[in-house]
Amino acid sequence: MKFVSTRKKAPKVSASEAILQGLAPDGGLYVPESFPSLSHLNVHEISSYPELAYEVLAPFFEDDPLKDDLAQICMDAFNFPVPLVPLKGEEMVLELYHGPTAAFKDFGARFLAASMEKILEKQSRNLTILVATSGDTGGAVAAAFAGRKGIDVKVLFPKGRVSKRQQTQLTCWGGNIEAYEVDGNFDDCQKMVKDAFMDQEIATKWGLSSANSINLGRLLPQSVYYVYASHLYYQAIGKKPTFIIPSGNVGNSCGAYWALSMGAPIERIALSVNENKTIPDYLFSGNYEKRPSVATLANAMDVGAPSNMERLFDLYPDIDTMRKMVSAWSVDDETIKKTIKEVYDESGYIMCPHTATGERVRRDQFSGKPTIVVSTAHPAKFEQVVEPLINTEIPIPENLKQLLDKETSFKQVGKEYRELFE
Numbered sequence: 524m525k526f527v528s529t530r531k532k533a534p535k536v537s538a539s540e541a542i543l544q545g546l547a548p549d550g551g552l553y554v555p556e557s558f559p560s561l562s563h564l565n566v567h568e569i570s571s572y573p574e575l576a577y578e579v580l581a582p583f584f585e586d587d588p589l590k591d592d593l594a595q596i597c598m599d600a601f602n603f604p605v606p607l608v609p610l611k612g613e614e615m616v617l618e619l620y621h622g623p624t625a626a627f628k629d630f631g632a633r634f635l636a637a638s639m640e641k642i643l644e645k646q647s648r649n650l651t652i653l654v655a656t657s658g659d660t661g662g663a664v665a666a667a668f669a670g671r672k673g674i675d676v677k678v679l680f681p682k683g684r685v686s687k688r689q690q691t692q693l694t695c696w697g698g699n700i701e702a703y704e705v706d707g708n709f710d711d712c713q714k715m716v717k718d719a720f721m722d723q724e725i726a727t728k729w730g731l732s733s734a735n736s737i738n739l740g741r742l743l744p745q746s747v748y749y750v751y752a753s754h755l756y757y758q759a760i761g762k763k764p765t766f767i768i769p770s771g772n773v774g775n776s777c778g779a780y781w782a783l784s785m786g787a788p789i790e791r792i793a794l795s796v797n798e799n800k801t802i803p804d805y806l807f808s809g810n811y812e813k814r815p816s817v818a819t820l821a822n823a824m825d826v827g828a829p830s831n832m833e834r835l836f837d838l839y840p841d842i843d844t845m846r847k848m849v850s851a852w853s854v855d856d857e858t859i860k861k862t863i864k865e866v867y868d869e870s871g872y873i874m875c876p877h878t879a880t881g882e883r884v885r886r887d888q889f890s891g892k893p894t895i896v897v898s899t900a901h902p903a904k905f906e907q908v909v910e911p912l913i914n915t916e917i918p919i920p921e922n923l924k925q926l927l928d929k930e931t932s933f934k935q936v937g938k939e940y941r942e943l944f945e
Contacts, residue, residue, distance in 0.1 A: 524585050526553040526739060529837045538587045539642050542635065542740035543650070545733030546720050552833050553739045555583065558784040566754045572605050573597040576747045579785075583743055592641050600633035605748055607755050610872060613762070613893040614885065617752045620875075624692055625901035625923045626823075627775060628663030630748065631741035636667035636674075638740050639732070643673040651729040652676040653719055653943070655712035657684065657771060657816075659823045659900055662692030664734040665700045666926070676734070677943055678702045679712040682935075684822055688904050688927060695929035702933035703943060708816050710828055715940040725944055736774025737830050745778030750787045752895055762893040763790035767884050769877040769899050770794040770802070770851070771824030773831035780838055780848070790893065794851040795880035797821040797859070801829060802851040809842045820856045820908050821876040823900065852888065854880040860912055862886070867913040875902040875909065 525535040530551030536544070541553040559582035569575045576597040584590050603621045610616055622629025643650060652674060654664045661678040668676045680693050682704050694702040705712050716733065720726055736742060749766065756764040766789060770776045776794050783789045796802055797819040805811045813828035839845040854862075862879040865886075866872050874882060881896040902909045903917045910917055919927070936942040 524559070524583050524587070525556045527556050528552070529554055529833045538584050538739065538743075539589050539638075542638055542738065543642060543732055545731070545735075545738045546717070550717075550721065552737050552830070554834055554837050555781075558781065559583070561750065561786045564750075566758070572751060573601045575751055576601055576744065579747050579750050580743055588645060589638060589641060596634065596637045596641065599637050600744065601630065603629070605751060607752050607895070610870065612891060613760055614891070615756065615764070615895045616872070616878070616898050617748065617895050618898045619748060620898060620901040622663070623666045623922050624659070624662040624926070625904055625920055626659035626663055627745075627897070627899045628659045629667070630744050631736065631774070632660075632663035632667035632734065634744040635734055635738060635740035636664075636671055639674060640671045649673045649730055650675070650732050652732055652734045653679070653716045654734040655679045655709065655716045656693065657681070657709035657823050657825050659689065659904075660735060661702070662689060662926075665693060665696045665702075668734070669696045669698060669700055671699065674699060676700045679705050679715060679943075681708045681712055682706050684708060684818055684825065686822065686905055686907065688906070688923070689822075691929070691931055692926050694931035694933040695926055697932065704933050704935045705938065706936070707938045708818075709825055710816050711938045713828070713830065715938065715943070719940040719943065722940070725941075729944065735830065736772050736777075742774055742778055742781070742831075742834075745775055746781040746785070749779045749782035749789065750785070753782070753787045753789050756893070756895060757788045760893055763788045764893045764895045765789075765791040765793060765889055766895050766897060767793045767795055767881040767889065768897045769821065769824060769881045770796050771799070771826040771829065773802070773829040773835065775897070775899065777831045777834045780835065784838070792849070793884060793888065794849065795884040796851055796853050797824050797880055798853060798855050799825055799827050800853045801827055802832070802849075803853050806846055806849065806851055820859050820905075821880055824877055824880070850888075852884045854883045858883055860908075863909055864912045867915075873902045873909065873913060873915075873917060874898065875900045875905050
């Protein structure tokens with residue numbers, strides 16, 4: 524199995540090489556040369572989530588230096604529950620927030636960290652990870668890489684654009700983790716990371732790599748829970764589900780499309796976005812226009828130029844195919860608040876603002892149909908938004924509570940990437 528750049532101007536590489544590089548030399552993102560089939564998978568014979576993850580991911584690591592370590596990496600990375608929760612009728616919620624930082628990013632970050640540490644150990648090398656975050660990615664990456672040998676991490680987050688609890692998770696580590704508050708928005712943070720990568724002198728001197736969803740090692744494990752949940756759903760209901768996925772940088776959604784490409788029993792995939800309407804506007808007009816991000820209550824999705832659209836364009840190169848495969852709807856802040864309250868009043872179930880965008884799309888577009896809304900973060904991370912709406916205090920999960928009690932530190936920088944290396 525080899526991986527190629529979306530821009531087709533870089534050499535083919537192995538999974539390990541793609542994971543270490545992060546971004547391809549031509550500025551593109553790595554994608555599989557072809558997708559393996561899941562036809563060999565007998566879900567009834569698989570006893571645990573880590574075992575399923577190994578079976579799904581093994582073909583991508585055939586003849587790779589990590590091949591013999593993959594089973595242990597999956598055991599180490601995925602050591603928390605992945606519940607599929609019934610809401611009503613054939614409507615369910617896939618809760619992806621039971622990892623250490625209470626967000627779905629834990630899946631990709633923990634797999635990536637374990638993989639990188641093992642590769643570097645084999646090669647006797649050191650790396651510096653650059654990661655831009657709109658909220659949850661940085662905390663998950665920091666937690667996953669804290670204390671890892673041979674790896675330093677620089678986390679960039681936009682000033683005033685992350686919640687108080689999110690910022691604590693980004694800045695409470697010390698050691699091999701450095702946090703930077705950028706005087707700009709998420710797109711500025713992301714641009715700084717990309718500019719640093721394209722500066723060959725800095726990239727070589729510091730041994731740069733990425734832990735954003737542009738990294739293959741983040742995306743591959745995110746395809747696994749779509750395989751897992753779609754099979755569980757099909758066994759329980761006897762129908763293929765439609766996944767509704769809260770989307771920002773589109774890495775999570777792309778994982779679902781990769782699962783579909785492998786043959787997972789998925790009927791359809793729909794994206795919910797906040798007031799950053801780049802994708803719905805593209806599907807409507809046929810013209811893809813990046814734009815500055817807009818601040819919303821669902822802040823981890825505040826992305827105006829989603830990096831992983833490049834991978835979706837690689838899968839579905841023309842607008843007609845894209846429209847056939849990709850649907851997207853925008854949900855504004857007032858509707859997010861209304862939806863959180865509606866769901867709680869009806870069922871007692873508490874959703875974070877991101878998950879609420881998915882639930883709104885379900886109610887407006889797929890009501891009563893076989894659907895799974897992907898819940899991307901624990902609502903306790905957004906207590907300032909959610910608690911006044913439901914008039915109830917949200918219990919803080921133990922894993923999150925431990926992080927919130929730690930001391931924090933960070934550096935303030937502008938939008939110039941060279942400031943990260945002074």
